[in-house]
Amino acid sequence: MxxxxxxxxxxxxxxxxxxxxxxxxxxxxxxxxDVRMALLEADVNYSVVKDFTSxxxxxxxxxxxxxxxxxxxxxxxxxxxxxxxxxxGEQAELVFQPGKSLTVIMMCGLQGSGKTTTAVxxxxxxxxxxxxxxxAAGDVYRPAAIDxxxxxxxxxxxxxxxxxTEVSPVDIAEKAVEEAKKGEYNVxxxxxxxxxxxxxxMMEELQEIKKRIVVHQTLLAIDAMTGQEAVxxxxxxxxxxxxxxxxxxxxxxxxxxxxxxxxxxxxxxxxVYAGTGEKLDAIELFYPDRMADRILGMGDVLSLIEKAERNxxxxxxxxxxxxxxxxxxxxxxxxxxxxxxxxxxMGGLKSILGLMPGLGTKQLTEAADQxxxxxxxxxxxxxxxxxxxxRDNPKLMNPSRKRRIAAGAGLDIAEVNRFIKKFEQGQxxxxxxxxxxxxxxxxxxxx
Numbered sequence: 001m002x003x004x005x006x007x008x009x010x011x012x013x014x015x016x017x018x019x020x021x022x023x024x025x026x027x028x029x030x031x032x033x034d035v036r037m038a039l040l041e042a043d044v045n046y047s048v049v050k051d052f053t054s055x056x057x058x059x060x061x062x063x064x065x066x067x068x069x070x071x072x073x074x075x076x077x078x079x080x081x082x083x084x085x086x087x088x089g090e091q092a093e094l095v096f097q098p099g100k101s102l103t104v105i106m107m108c109g110l111q112g113s114g115k116t117t118t119a120v121x122x123x124x125x126x127x128x129x130x131x132x133x134x135x136a137a138g139d140v141y142r143p144a145a146i147d148x149x150x151x152x153x154x155x156x157x158x159x160x161x162x163x164x165t166e167v168s169p170v171d172i173a174e175k176a177v178e179e180a181k182k183g184e185y186n187v188x189x190x191x192x193x194x195x196x197x198x199x200x201x202m203m204e205e206l207q208e209i210k211k212r213i214v215v216h217q218t219l220l221a222i223d224a225m226t227g228q229e230a231v232x233x234x235x236x237x238x239x240x241x242x243x244x245x246x247x248x249x250x251x252x253x254x255x256x257x258x259x260x261x262x263x264x265x266x267x268x269x270x271x272v273y274a275g276t277g278e279k280l281d282a283i284e285l286f287y288p289d290r291m292a293d294r295i296l297g298m299g300d301v302l303s304l305i306e307k308a309e310r311n312x313x314x315x316x317x318x319x320x321x322x323x324x325x326x327x328x329x330x331x332x333x334x335x336x337x338x339x340x341x342x343x344x345x346m347g348g349l350k351s352i353l354g355l356m357p358g359l360g361t362k363q364l365t366e367a368a369d370q371x372x373x374x375x376x377x378x379x380x381x382x383x384x385x386x387x388x389x390x391r392d393n394p395k396l397m398n399p400s401r402k403r404r405i406a407a408g409a410g411l412d413i414a415e416v417n418r419f420i421k422k423f424e425q426g427q428x429x430x431x432x433x434x435x436x437x438x439x440x441x442x443x444x445x446x447x
Contacts, residue, residue: 007295009038010079014296017072028060028075035079043227043258048086048265056082080292086261087288092245092270094217096131096187102180104188104214106173108206108241109221110233111142111194114249116149118221118275119191121283122247124156125273126187133187136176137162138169138209141193149191156280159183169193173209190215198233203240210241217244219272222263224250230259234267243267248286249275260291331427333391337383340376381409382419394423 013034020027032053039049056078096103105122109115116139123133135153137160139145146162153160161176173190180188192209195202209215220243222230237243246267248260251274264271271286383391385408390396397420406413 006038006042009041010035010296013038014072014076014079017075020072023060023071023075025061028057031075032057039258039261042261045228045231045258045262045266048262051265052082052086076296080296083261083292083295084288086265087291088264088270088286089288091285091287091289092272093285094245094272097216100184100186102177102185102188103216104177104180104190105217105219106190106192106206106209106215107219107221108192108237108243109194110198110223111196113194113221113223113226114275115194115221116145116191117152117278117280118247118249118273118283119189120149120152120156120158121275121280122219122273123153123158123187123189124280125283127156127158131186132184133158133189134176134180134183134185135160136172136188136190138172138176138190139193140165140167140169140172145191145193152280159185169205170208170212174212177213198236206241218242219245219247220269221247221249222259224248224259227258228262231262231266234263234269238267238269243269245270245272247271247273247275251275252277252282332394333383333386333423336423337380337391340380378409378411378415379419382406382411382416385409394420394427 013031016034017023017027017031035056036049036053039052040046056075059078060075094103094105107115107119107122119135123135126133135149135158137146137149139149146165150160150162161172161179163172163175169192176188176190190209192206193202210218218241220234220237222234224230226233234243234246246263246269248263248271251260260271260274263269274284274286274291276282276284382405385405386401390401390405402416402420403413406416409416
């Protein structure tokens with residue numbers, strides 16, 4: 001998970017600050033030294049780090065911060081505010097042409113940056129917002145790139161325009177604009193070819209596309225795993241072809257995350273989207289304030305709520321009934337199965353825990369490591385092997401039923417017994433903790 005090491009180190013620094021009643025200039029200096037080292041180890045650009053810590057130190061020392069009632073909290077707030085600014089300040093979005101006019105977006109980036117998949121993901125997001133998008137297959141050099149685009153686009157119900165691999169990307173782009181206008185599409189996203197490294201031929205091709213057609217937005221896919229090299233890539237693309245905005249990919253990877261913090265500050269280009277996984281729905285609008293909260297271990301409750309609203313589909317009567325059973329400690333196996341399915345729809349337990357406030361990345365890793373996807377699959381198999389009556393009434397369970405369920409799920413009866421015991425323990429916990437559910441309305445998940 002990106003920023004894991006940085007987040008842990010910053011939280012440790014803040015813990016040290018909170019342990020002091022009053023702060024001296026030396027305390028602030030040492031804290032900023034720790035922050036500087038943490039950022040540098042996260043592969044953030046040196047000049048960016050230097051300016052960042054200098055601004056915080058100047059604001060903290062010699063101001064009301066040092067003499068306030070809670071100076072440590074004030075310094076932490078300064079760090080957060082500066083981090084938000086470093087990430088772009090205000091949230092940026094794609095700019096569309098007015099009315100029903102076609103908006104042309106050119107997607108570019110190095111090979112392996114996730115460019116093609118990101119183009120599909122963005123088209124899918126725009127489709128959810130009512131935008132009719134057309135994807136143009138302009139990567140004619142990479143083997144199977146066009147097939148990859150078509151297969152993924154079909155999964156999201158997005159149309160693809162292709163002329164094969166024997167036509168130049170410039171001609172494809174020009175023809176795609178004609179087709180998009182004829183088909184009354186709102187958005188045309190052109191997936192261009194990438195290279196293993198920046199070369200003149202690639203840049204000339206992109207320049208020629210922009211000469212032949214009107215490109216309203218040029219998006220650059222930046223791989224979060226490339227570290228400081230991402231800054232050089234973004235700067236070169238912007239100098240040669242002009243970049244309007246950035247999309248950071250692979251933020252879910254085990255990377256230091258310095259690219260995200262460096263590239264906005266150095267290039268001045270806003271980040272509009274962040275790729276958070278391999279699935280086609282694993283892309284989010286980039287909110288600087290929310291990302292700052294995640295880095296500082298403060299969670300991201302707003303994103304968690306939005307994710308729940310998008311993926312949890314429970315009607316009011318079902319929700320009310322489920323809450324009532326939870327309060328009484330009488331959940332059934334259908335409820336358990338539904339909660340598992342909803343959790344998977346939200347990206348799994350690790351994705352949810354990553355947005356929870358107060359949970360450090362080390363704690364997150366330990367908690368997530370305890371969850372085995374294979375165990376979840378076995379649990380689902382156990383419940384699906386029950387009769388409808390058994391799912392609805394857990395009290396029906398007896399040894400013969402358990403043996404039949406184990407055989408139906410293809411598991412040892414000991415695993416069925418373990419699951420039932422865990423389920424019963426959960427029931428007791430819910431019954432003992434009714435206060436946890438107060439004030440959460442009809443939503444059984446408390447969002």
